[in-house]
Amino acid sequence: MKQIAILGSTGSIGCNTLRVVEAFPGEFGVAALGAGANVEVLAEQIDRHRPRVVSVADEASAEKLRQLLRVRGVAPLPRISVGVDGLSEVATVDGAEIVIGAVVGALGLLPTYRALEMGRRVALANKETLVVAGELMTRAAEKSGAELLPVDSEHNALHQCLRGEQRQELKRLILTASGGPFRLASKDDIENATPAQALKHPTWRMGAKITIDSATLMNKGLEVIEAHWLFNCSADEIDIVVHPQSVVHSMIELIDGSFIAQLGVTDMRHAIQYALTYPARRVSQLPPLDLMTLSKLEFFPPDTEKFPCVGLAYRALRTGGTLPAVLNAANEVAVAAFLEEKIRLGDIPRLIGAACDAHTAEPASNLDVVLAADRWARDWVTQQINGLAAVGSRA
Ligand SMILES: NC(=O)c1ccc[n+]([C@@H]2O[C@H](COP(=O)([O-])OP(=O)(O)OC[C@H]3O[C@@H](n4cnc5c(N)ncnc54)[C@H](OP(=O)(O)O)[C@@H]3O)[C@@H](O)[C@H]2O)c1
Numbered sequence: 470m471k472q473i474a475i476l477g478s479t480g481s482i483g484c485n486t487l488r489v490v491e492a493f494p495g496e497f498g499v500a501a502l503g504a505g506a507n508v509e510v511l512a513e514q515i516d517r518h519r520p521r522v523v524s525v526a527d528e529a530s531a532e533k534l535r536q537l538l539r540v541r542g543v544a545p546l547p548r549i550s551v552g553v554d555g556l557s558e559v560a561t562v563d564g565a566e567i568v569i570g571a572v573v574g575a576l577g578l579l580p581t582y583r584a585l586e587m588g589r590r591v592a593l594a595n596k597e598t599l600v601v602a603g604e605l606m607t608r609a610a611e612k613s614g615a616e617l618l619p620v621d622s623e624h625n626a627l628h629q630c631l632r633g634e635q636r637q638e639l640k641r642l643i644l645t646a647s648g649g650p651f652r653l654a655s656k657d658d659i660e661n662a663t664p665a666q667a668l669k670h671p672t673w674r675m676g677a678k679i680t681i682d683s684a685t686l687m688n689k690g691l692e693v694i695e696a697h698w699l700f701n702c703s704a705d706e707i708d709i710v711v712h713p714q715s716v717v718h719s720m721i722e723l724i725d726g727s728f729i730a731q732l733g734v735t736d737m738r739h740a741i742q743y744a745l746t747y748p749a750r751r752v753s754q755l756p757p758l759d760l761m762t763l764s765k766l767e768f769f770p771p772d773t774e775k776f777p778c779v780g781l782a783y784r785a786l787r788t789g790g791t792l793p794a795v796l797n798a799a800n801e802v803a804v805a806a807f808l809e810e811k812i813r814l815g816d817i818p819r820l821i822g823a824a825c826d827a828h829t830a831e832p833a834s835n836l837d838v839v840l841a842a843d844r845w846a847r848d849w850v851t852q853q854i855n856g857l858a859a860v861g862s863r864a
Pocket residue numbers: 476477478479480481482483503504505506507508525526552556570571572573574576594595596597620621622673674675676677678679737
């Protein structure tokens with residue numbers, strides 16, 4: 470049995486990973502699970518999969534988890550660790566061949582880095598990790614020989630399109646975007662959209678943070694940076710196209726004018742299974758894509774004026790160094806504030822742009838430098854948001 474460890478097992482990607490594992494009985498064992506505060510779901514996962522090591526956000530969650538496991542009669546109890554160190558223990562647990570990176574945000578940075586240093590295959594959904602420290606991650610993977618396989622559906626599609634192609638024959642990567650819930654909305658409507666409206670994604674069911682990122686198109690911006698690190702392409706070689714049907718998960722253009730696209734159903738289990746079984750392909754348990762029910766496939770250019778986050782992400786990629794870490798941290802803080810109804814949706818790109826303007830980028834030479842830029846941006850944006858609350862107005 471191939472042993473796996475999941476960072477973020479209680480989230481949307483984490484739960485889907487366990488559904489894939491359960492679809493192949495006897496093939497995968499669960500060595501370790503890392504989660505935050507959703508200990509009810511975690512206790513159930515532990516009961517079913519009996520990992521040796523688990524981690525939760527803090528001591529209070531650890532205590533609740535112990536009680537839930539005793540009530541369930543789980544014995545012996547797994548080792549329970551907490552915080553980022555706990556996630557790193559999950560990522561480096563003895564015997565795991567594959568680590569699934571599915572926590573949300575820059576929190577995934579250290580545990581993912583540790584797994585790559587150890588030469589483990591990392592099936593990465595947690596795009597923020599590559600946005601913040603792509604150079605350090607890819608360098609660690611190169612040094613140890615670790616495989617870094619994308620779970621993000623667009624990058625997973627690109628990985629499939631690029632199989633067997635030569636880098637020098639690639640002209641560009643084309644990331645598809647659904648356009649999110651506000652594709653046809655006016656600038657004013659986007660500015661004042663509520664969290665409930667922004668959380669209604671038209672084609673994918675995902676965690677709250679990535680769903681808001683999809684509403685502002687920051688998700689696509691983060692994906693451009695992610696694609697840069699995964700496939701060694703410059704900003705000029707990565708384009709975005711809005712494709713409302715979300716059937717074409719992404720495509721490549723080759724120098725001879727050929728386009729190669731990957732199509733599939735909108736279910737993340739597809740990409741997760743690919744990353745778990747690669748290079749083999751296995752029969753999927755998912756209903757197949759029914760071409761006959763597709764009425765049309767549409768493609769539009771992204772509206773970068775209505776969605777300024779796209780331009781901010783390209784700017785961060787072109788500048789490089791610590792600016793992508795600042796972009797990401799500013800976005801994480803702004804999205805959380807939007808979900809708490811402290812700021813408007815339109816404030817998100819304004820705050821990110823202001824944080825990028827206020828930061829002097831330096832080379833992202835090691836994790837300490839990157840983490841310092843991340844902390845600086847979190848503090849800076851939090852201060853701006855508190856300032857807005859104090860004067861009773863918004864950005
Ligand atoms: N969902 C998708 O379809 C999708 C597609 C492509 C890429 N991604 C990427 O995959 C990542 C995960 O997305 P998601 O939608 O699965 O997010 P999600 O549903 O919000 O799940 C996030 C996971 O992170 C854990 N977590 C949060 N705070 C934590 C903390 N302080 N300590 C430890 N664990 C913590 C959560 O644990 P608790 O719930 O226990 O607190 C949960 O397991 C993101 O980077 C996203 O951009 C997701």
